[in-house]
Amino acid sequence: MNICASPLAELPPASGFAAAGRRRQRVLAVGVIGPGRVGSALLEQLRAAQPRLLRDSALELKLCGVVASKRMWLDCDDTELNGRHGGAQIWRPNDLDAFAGHVRGSDGRHALLIDCSANDEVAARYPRWLAAGLHVVTPNKLAGSGPLSRWQAIRAACAGGARFRYEATVCAGLPVVQTLRDLLDTGDDLLAVDGMFSGTLAWLCNRHDGRQPFSALVREAHALGYTEPDPRDDLSGLDVARKLVILAREAGRALSLEDVDLQSLVPPALAALPLDDCMRRLDELDAPMAAKLAEARAEGGVLRHVAQLDRHGRASVRLLVLPASHAFAHTRLTDNIVQFSTRRYCDNPLIVQGPGAGPEVTAAGVFTDLLRIAESLEARA
Amino acid sequence: MNICASPLAELPPASGFAAAGRRRQRVLAVGVIGPGRVGSALLEQLRAAQPRLLRDSALELKLCGVVASKRMWLDCDDTELNGRHGGAQIWRPNDLDAFAGHVRGSDGRHALLIDCSANDEVAARYPRWLAAGLHVVTPNKLAGSGPLSRWQAIRAACAGGARFRYEATVCAGLPVVQTLRDLLDTGDDLLAVDGMFSGTLAWLCNRHDGRQPFSALVREAHALGYTEPDPRDDLSGLDVARKLVILAREAGRALSLEDVDLQSLVPPALAALPLDDCMRRLDELDAPMAAKLAEARAEGGVLRHVAQLDRHGRASVRLLVLPASHAFAHTRLTDNIVQFSTRRYCDNPLIVQGPGAGPEVTAAGVFTDLLRIAESLEARA
Numbered sequence: 001m002n003i004c005a006s007p008l009a010e011l012p013p014a015s016g017f018a019a020a021g022r023r024r025q026r027v028l029a030v031g032v033i034g035p036g037r038v039g040s041a042l043l044e045q046l047r048a049a050q051p052r053l054l055r056d057s058a059l060e061l062k063l064c065g066v067v068a069s070k071r072m073w074l075d076c077d078d079t080e081l082n083g084r085h086g087g088a089q090i091w092r093p094n095d096l097d098a099f100a101g102h103v104r105g106s107d108g109r110h111a112l113l114i115d116c117s118a119n120d121e122v123a124a125r126y127p128r129w130l131a132a133g134l135h136v137v138t139p140n141k142l143a144g145s146g147p148l149s150r151w152q153a154i155r156a157a158c159a160g161g162a163r164f165r166y167e168a169t170v171c172a173g174l175p176v177v178q179t180l181r182d183l184l185d186t187g188d189d190l191l192a193v194d195g196m197f198s199g200t201l202a203w204l205c206n207r208h209d210g211r212q213p214f215s216a217l218v219r220e221a222h223a224l225g226y227t228e229p230d231p232r233d234d235l236s237g238l239d240v241a242r243k244l245v246i247l248a249r250e251a252g253r254a255l256s257l258e259d260v261d262l263q264s265l266v267p268p269a270l271a272a273l274p275l276d277d278c279m280r281r282l283d284e285l286d287a288p289m290a291a292k293l294a295e296a297r298a299e300g301g302v303l304r305h306v307a308q309l310d311r312h313g314r315a316s317v318r319l320l321v322l323p324a325s326h327a328f329a330h331t332r333l334t335d336n337i338v339q340f341s342t343r344r345y346c347d348n349p350l351i352v353q354g355p356g357a358g359p360e361v362t363a364a365g366v367f368t369d370l371l372r373i374a375e376s377l378e379a380r381a
Numbered sequence: 382m383n384i385c386a387s388p389l390a391e392l393p394p395a396s397g398f399a400a401a402g403r404r405r406q407r408v409l410a411v412g413v414i415g416p417g418r419v420g421s422a423l424l425e426q427l428r429a430a431q432p433r434l435l436r437d438s439a440l441e442l443k444l445c446g447v448v449a450s451k452r453m454w455l456d457c458d459d460t461e462l463n464g465r466h467g468g469a470q471i472w473r474p475n476d477l478d479a480f481a482g483h484v485r486g487s488d489g490r491h492a493l494l495i496d497c498s499a500n501d502e503v504a505a506r507y508p509r510w511l512a513a514g515l516h517v518v519t520p521n522k523l524a525g526s527g528p529l530s531r532w533q534a535i536r537a538a539c540a541g542g543a544r545f546r547y548e549a550t551v552c553a554g555l556p557v558v559q560t561l562r563d564l565l566d567t568g569d570d571l572l573a574v575d576g577m578f579s580g581t582l583a584w585l586c587n588r589h590d591g592r593q594p595f596s597a598l599v600r601e602a603h604a605l606g607y608t609e610p611d612p613r614d615d616l617s618g619l620d621v622a623r624k625l626v627i628l629a630r631e632a633g634r635a636l637s638l639e640d641v642d643l644q645s646l647v648p649p650a651l652a653a654l655p656l657d658d659c660m661r662r663l664d665e666l667d668a669p670m671a672a673k674l675a676e677a678r679a680e681g682g683v684l685r686h687v688a689q690l691d692r693h694g695r696a697s698v699r700l701l702v703l704p705a706s707h708a709f710a711h712t713r714l715t716d717n718i719v720q721f722s723t724r725r726y727c728d729n730p731l732i733v734q735g736p737g738a739g740p741e742v743t744a745a746g747v748f749t750d751l752l753r754i755a756e757s758l759e760a761r762a
Contacts, residue, residue, distance in 0.1 A: 045567060045568050048568050049566075049567070049568050052568075173567075173725070173731075174731060175556050175559070175560050175563065175733075178556070178559075179556050182556065182745075182749045182752070183745070185430075185748075185749075185752055186426060186430070186745040186748040186749055186752070187426050187429050187430050187433075187745075187748075188745065325711075327711065327713075327734075330706075330708070330711040332708070332729050333729070334729075335729055344554070344741050344742050344745060345735055345736060345742070347736070348713050348714070348715075348716055348735055348736050349735060350554075350555060350733075350734075350735035350736075351732070351733070351734040351735055352556075352731075352732070352733055352734075353708075353731075353732040353733075353734065354726055354729055354730060354731040354732055355726060355728070355729050355731075360725050361725050361726070364563075364564070364567040364568075364569065364725060367566075367567040367568075368563045368566075368567055371563070371566055371567070372756075375753075375756060375757045376756045376757055378759045
């Protein structure tokens with residue numbers, strides 16, 4: 001081929017491209033499951049973004065329905081994201097598959113279900129929905145950290161082209177899952193993940209300086225709304241372990257929750273008590289935590305609640321004594337932080353840090369997943 | 382519509398989706414301009430990833446050519462990324478538009494030019510290439526921080542569907558441009574960007590503790606290869622200012638280099654000297670830097686080289702005294718760091734930190750852009 005005979009100038013501009021390019025309008029039907037705090041924030045963000053997405057990205061979002069635990073709102077098709085979901089329109093008994101079928105429609109359009117519930121029954125339906133061509137996005141950790149067989153069924157169901165995304169399951173809106181994905185997809189090798197994935201435990205560790213007993217800090221955090229209604233849900237580290245499992249699976253490790261060396265901060269004697277009784281006996285936390293703090297100080301370090309995945313796939317969630325120079329020693333109050341050590345980032349890791357919880361930033365993480373899926377959609381007649 | 386009459390189970394699975402899904406093979410023709418350190422690292426990464434991309438993402442990369450400053454290698458079409466670019470095959474006089482035409486081909490295929498040169502003449506051709514339907518990816522800052530009119534021409538040229546991406550222009554492989562894009566695209570409002578965008582200046586500030594004169598540190602960094610061949614290229618802050626301009630434009634600010642309040646560390650007397658003369662007189666840096674350090678210590682703070690964009694669009698690059706508790710006070714040696722303060726991330730910012738230079742991580746940033754473009758490609762016959 002003599003390229004001098006076909007310089008760019010002599011070809012018609014954009015041949016074959018403009019016609020097939022991104023400016024052709026794409027339509028994405030959206031159904032939201034679980035209009036709680038995150039779901040409501042998301043609906044608000046989508047509504048606000050709709051004119052801009054249509055103008056700048058030729059993307060039309062059609063909100064086809066919202067389903068709550070006991071009712072659903074349908075047929076917003078023609079009104080797009082106009083906020084009408086706030087008032088009950090037509091609603092029918094909650095049937096999740098019927099809802100999914102409604103969002104998918106029968107005209108071969110692109111359709112996305114967003115699961116903002118924290119409901120295992122919903123997560124159990126992802127494989128079925130994905131196999132039927134519906135994309136699924138969720139901030140719900142139950143699928144990513146639940147039974148490995150279900151996780152594998154979800155991956156297998158994506159083979160047909162539907163996509164499953166879950167950025168907001170780890171550190172809410174911070175770019176964590178996508179960053180790990182990009183490292184791996186560009187051929188890097190993951191050596192270790194270290195993270196502080198609980199804003200509550202970060203706050204408690206930051207404040208735990210010996211001036212007041214640990215139980216007093218837990219009570220303060222509880223009163224401020226920093227903890228779950230039952231603070232043992234934070235102190236157990238289970239939620240942190242779920243996030244670590246999600247990242248480990250993203251990196252190709254067949255890890256399950258029971259494989260994580262999870263060291264709960266809740267003394268066994270408190271674990272099974274009714275909440276009120278537990279709160280009364282919270283000072284049983286104090287002696288072991290004071291001992292840990294003394295240990296850290298003897299070493300000149302700080303106490304931090306850390307999730308770790310090493311290069312052999314070993315996963316742990318526990319209190320660690322870290323040197324005062326460690327990046328985790330300088331986090332701010334409730335910040336989450338994650339560091340990826342890889343073959344390319346080996347001397348110094350790649351770090352992402354910031355607020356890792358809250359309805360608005362979690363919804364934004366979900367929205368980012370929606371945009372990533374939308375970018376990959378083909379225009380359809 | 383009675384959705385109960387059309388539950389998901391009764392629709393054929395994946396109707397209309399599997400056939401149009403992502404498993405249909407997509408072909409992306411790739412041409413690389415500038416096989417220097419970054420370009421060579423990229424070619425190696427692409428070659429290694431090729432079998433995996435084809436298997437997992439149904440993406441076939443075709444390396445159609447590599448062009449250096451004085452020659453080009455073409456017609457790797459049929460051999461894909463098999464490393465043959467290492468040996469000169471057919472080569473012809475360097476004609477960039479002819480090269481672009483060759484990569485684009487005439488069959489309407491997807492085509493991508495990757496500019497790893499640092500050549501303004503190449504950057505000047507982006508609008509033309511984009512208008513002709515070629516995607517462009519670059520780690521080269523000249524377009525993003527060059528004349529605003531050219532930048533606007535580039536944006537306008539993307540209207541036809543071709544995409545221009547440049548993640549690796551800011552902090553190499555760290556997820557910075559995409560993170561800002563996602564914040565904005567999901568409806569967040571940017572309040573401020575603060576960053577340390579020079580590993581060299583970070584290292585110098587970290588090491589500058591008064592025990593040795595600043596010029597000795599510069600000589601040490603120069604000897605270690607941490608600086609550009611002419612260390613004034615680092616000390617001027619110009620490269621940092623370019624990165625800030627790129628982020629400001631990403632956030633919609635019509636900013637140019639000359640709008641940045643850029644405070645060079647190079648005394649005016651040294652700025653115009655030949656390199657050898659400058660290196661001999663480097664101790665002229667010492668008195669002003671010692672005074673800055675004394676000022677920082679008097680305030681109980683640390684000295685850092687910081688780029689800032691505020692909510693009014695004012696941009697500055699300068700030495701700042703920061704409190705010892707500031708996130709920038711605890712960075713590691715040559716790390717880059719960027720923090721985005723937004724409406725949603727207002728109490729604590731979103732932070733990305735890590736090594737922000739080097740051929741491998743820069744190439745990975747380019748590769749990530751390639752993957753993002755590939756995700757959006759439609760399968761074509």
